[in-house]
Amino acid sequence: xxxxxxxxxxxxxxxxxxxxxxxxxxxxxxxxxxxxxxxxxxxxxxxxxxxxxxxxxxxxxxxxxxxxxxxxxxxxxxxxxxxxxxxxxxxxxxxxxxxxxxxxxxxxxxxxxxxxxxxxxxxxxxxxxxxxxxxxxxxxxxxxxxxxxxxxxxxxxxxxxxxxxxxxxxxxxxxxxxxxxxxxxxxxxxxxxxxxxxxxxxxxxxxxxxxxxxxxxxxxxxxxxxxxxxxxxxxxxxxxxxxxxxxxxxxxxxxxxxxxxxxxxxxxxxxxxxxxxxxxxxxxxxxxxxxxxxxxxxxxxxxxxxxxxxxxxxxxxxxxxxxxxxxxxxxxxxxxxxxxxxxxxxxxxxxxxxxxxxxxxxxxxxxxxxxxxxxxxxxxxxxxxxxxxxxxxxxxxxxxxxxxxxxxxxxxxxxxxxxxxxxxxxxxxxxxxxxxxxxxxxxxxxxxxxxxxxxxxxxxxxxxxxxxxxxxxxxxxxxxxxxxxxxxxxxxxxxxxxxxxxxxxxxxxxxxxxxxxxxxxxxxxxxxxxxxxxxxxxxxxxxxxxxxxxxxxxxxxxxxxxxxxxxxxxxxxxxxxxxxxxxxxxxxxxxxxxxxxxxxxxxxxxxxxxxxxxxxxxxxxxxxxxxxxxxxxxxxxxxxxxxxxxxxxxxxxxxxxxxxxxxxxxxxxxxxxxxxxxxxxxxxxxxxxxxxxxxxx
Numbered sequence: 242x243x244x245x246x247x248x249x250x251x252x253x254x255x256x257x258x259x260x261x262x263x264x265x266x267x268x269x270x271x272x273x274x275x276x277x278x279x280x281x282x283x284x285x286x287x288x289x290x291x292x293x294x295x296x297x298x299x300x301x302x303x304x305x306x307x308x309x310x311x312x313x314x315x316x317x318x319x320x321x322x323x324x325x326x327x328x329x330x331x332x333x334x335x336x337x338x339x340x341x342x343x344x345x346x347x348x349x350x351x352x353x354x355x356x357x358x359x360x361x362x363x364x365x366x367x368x369x370x371x372x373x374x375x376x377x378x379x380x381x382x383x384x385x386x387x388x389x390x391x392x393x394x395x396x397x398x399x400x401x402x403x404x405x406x407x408x409x410x411x412x413x414x415x416x417x418x419x420x421x422x423x424x425x426x427x428x429x430x431x432x433x434x435x436x437x438x439x440x441x442x443x444x445x446x447x448x449x450x451x452x453x454x455x456x457x458x459x460x461x462x463x464x465x466x467x468x469x470x471x472x473x474x475x476x477x478x479x480x481x482x483x484x485x486x487x488x489x490x491x492x493x494x495x496x497x498x499x500x501x502x503x504x505x506x507x508x509x510x511x512x513x514x515x516x517x518x519x520x521x522x523x524x525x526x527x528x529x530x531x532x533x534x535x536x537x538x539x540x541x542x543x544x545x546x547x548x549x550x551x552x553x554x555x556x557x558x559x560x561x562x563x564x565x566x567x568x569x570x571x572x573x574x575x576x577x578x579x580x581x582x583x584x585x586x587x588x589x590x591x592x593x594x595x596x597x598x599x600x601x602x603x604x605x606x607x608x609x610x611x612x613x614x615x616x617x618x619x620x621x622x623x624x625x626x627x628x629x630x631x632x633x634x635x636x637x638x639x640x641x642x643x644x645x646x647x648x649x650x651x652x653x654x655x656x657x658x659x660x661x662x663x664x665x666x667x668x669x670x671x672x673x674x675x676x677x678x679x680x681x682x683x684x685x686x687x688x689x690x691x692x693x694x695x696x697x698x699x700x701x702x703x704x705x706x707x708x709x710x711x712x713x714x715x716x717x718x719x720x721x722x723x724x725x726x727x728x729x730x731x732x733x734x735x736x737x738x739x740x741x742x743x744x745x746x747x748x749x750x751x752x753x754x755x756x757x758x759x760x761x762x763x764x765x766x767x768x769x770x771x772x773x774x775x776x777x778x779x780x781x782x783x784x785x786x787x788x789x790x791x792x793x794x795x796x797x798x799x800x801x802x803x804x805x806x807x808x809x810x811x812x813x814x815x816x817x818x819x820x821x822x823x824x825x826x827x828x829x830x831x832x833x834x835x836x837x838x839x840x841x842x843x844x845x846x847x848x849x850x851x852x853x854x855x856x857x858x859x860x861x862x863x864x865x866x867x868x869x870x871x872x873x874x875x876x877x878x879x880x881x882x883x884x885x886x887x888x889x890x891x892x893x894x895x896x897x898x899x900x901x902x903x904x905x906x907x908x909x910x911x912x913x914x915x916x917x918x919x920x921x922x923x924x925x926x927x928x929x930x931x932x933x934x935x936x937x938x
Contacts, residue, residue: 326418
């Protein structure tokens with residue numbers, strides 16, 4: 242494959258341009274503008290981990306009356322026998338409204354469509370919190386937004402406790418003992434080892450959130466000690482970062498007693514495609530460790546989840562959770578989710594689309610409004626990520642290869658950044674004190690953000706055009722678009738394809754704005770707007786020049802999924818994975834970023850970590866690793882009838898609000914309960930296609 246380098250003095254076209262371009266520079270890089278004040282934001286009450294939960298046996302346990310009817314009918318063991326030896330107990334003091342009561346339903350509206358229940362093999366259940374209601378993971382991070390900084394660490398979950406070896410290379414985890422899947426099958430280390438050996442380690446299987454062995458460190462191993470003990474072995478010393486990686490959705494095991502029967506390693510003649518698709522949405526009552534299990538699915542209409550009678554968490558009074566008996570997911574659109582939550586026909590929404598902010602605020606301020614609205618910090622941001630791999634990832638054609646060489650040119654990336662009028666991009670989404678220009682890299686809400694370490698290239702079309710010339714790109718045919726040098730692509734116009742999703746209006750609006758602004762610069766950017774799943778698949782396959790997308794949570798939390806902050810492994814980075822030869826052609830600053838992130842993972846010293854993240858932020862933003870666009874807050878919309886909603890719950894920080902809310906603790910006071918359950922007095926039935934919920938008689 243022929244490669245071209247766009248650099249100073251690299252082509253005859255560059256002669257005489259560099260000095261002119263440099264003299265044309267008028268606006269120097271600076272720090273980002275301060276975000277506008279927004280008084281509607283809420284802040285949480287900070288507590289310690291021991292204030293939230295503990296594991297212990299209680300003198301007695303309770304359940305809803307209709308569930309006890311199953312026990313009386315001989316269809317279900319007594320509640321004490323369905324719980325583990327030491328259930329997870331939520332502390333009353335951390336419940337904003339105290340111990341709850343049983344009954345009622347929470348109505349969700351989502352824009353996704355379920356592929357099936359095999360989340361271990363990458364099938365989406367439609368998002369909107371369905372997977373969070375079904376899956377449980379070794380650790381938990383969603384509620385950490387309320388944990389004091391000095392105690393910040395993942396919450397125990399399926400792993401109730403753990404300890405490090407003296408040399409710090411081994412981590413022994415103790416699983417909850419005696420817990421069961423929603424069909425009554427025991428949960429134990431066999432489920433963990435199936436997930437590790439036959440999902441994560443198996444290169445033919447990709448879990449829902451794309452976890453891989455690299456997520457837990459190069460060379461890491463996992464072994465079973467006994468039925469309720471597992472042992473990790475790491476190359477690093479005490480890499481506590483990986484405890485965060487064991488939370489949603491990287492280490493959430495599926496029911497091995499069901500999945501093994503369809504996996505090629507255990508079923509003769511089975512294929513991986515058959516394994517992935519063996520549990521479609523019609524396959525109801527899929528065993529879960531979460532608070533609910535699926536009992537009804539109607540295509541393009543609804544998914545219904547009913548309480549898991551074997552759920553292994555309780556309150557301090559011994560009431561088996563969840564309090565809510567049913568979850569309903571109406572299959573509509575993401576925009577409709579906001580509309581229905583504000584109107585009261587839906588109960589919960591993560592208001593993420595700024596186009597809806599003004600109307601939602603106006604409606605929630607009315608006395609008759611059924612929902613309350615709470616804005617959090619500016620934890621939503623968007624960036625463009627250029628494909629920086631030049632050694633074959635995605636097997637680009639000649640045009641794509643030439644664009645990747647451009648992407649690797651710092652002057653080119655700077656030109657893109659200078660050409661973006663971020664203020665206008667934000668105002669096109671919503672007017673008011675919501676959006677703020679975003680430089681890229683770490684976001685302001687994280688405690689590791691440092692303004693002085695953030696390099697911001699302010700809007701200057703003049704500087705952007707000068708930098709394009711400096712990169713060897715001028716409009717040689719007079720059609721308004723710059724051309725490659727004559728010896729590259731025959732001097733054709735520079736055409737760049739940009740992935741984005743059609744699932745959200747915000748993404749579509751930003752894509753349109755970027756394309757228009759790039760046209761003013763002289764770059765022809767061609768939109769590849771796709772459904773989110775297709776966009777993600779093309780990203781993973783390296784089939785893109787640029788990808789425009791909402792940023793992931795590691796740029797907020799830093800301590801969670803830290804490895805994703807840089808191309809720390811051949812399959813880690815969204816914008817720079819290994820080429821066809823299995824290696825990465827990292828740029829020098831990328832290698833510095835990798836070294837910085839690895840050093841961060843390798844130290845527990847708080848002061849050293851702060852300095853390392855300052856270095857990371859400077860490397861990221863000065864070298865325009867990702868091109869920041871805009872940032873803004875999200876808002877939690879929740880029906881006023883629900884109790885135990887923690888103040889300041891962000892829609893996304895360590896995880897989505899559906900996890901941060903701890904939905905198994907939500908309840909509706911008796912005088913506010915509805916009669917909206919679709920399957921009252923029923924429980925999940927036996928797993929399998931066509932089987933719905935069962936009644937006690």
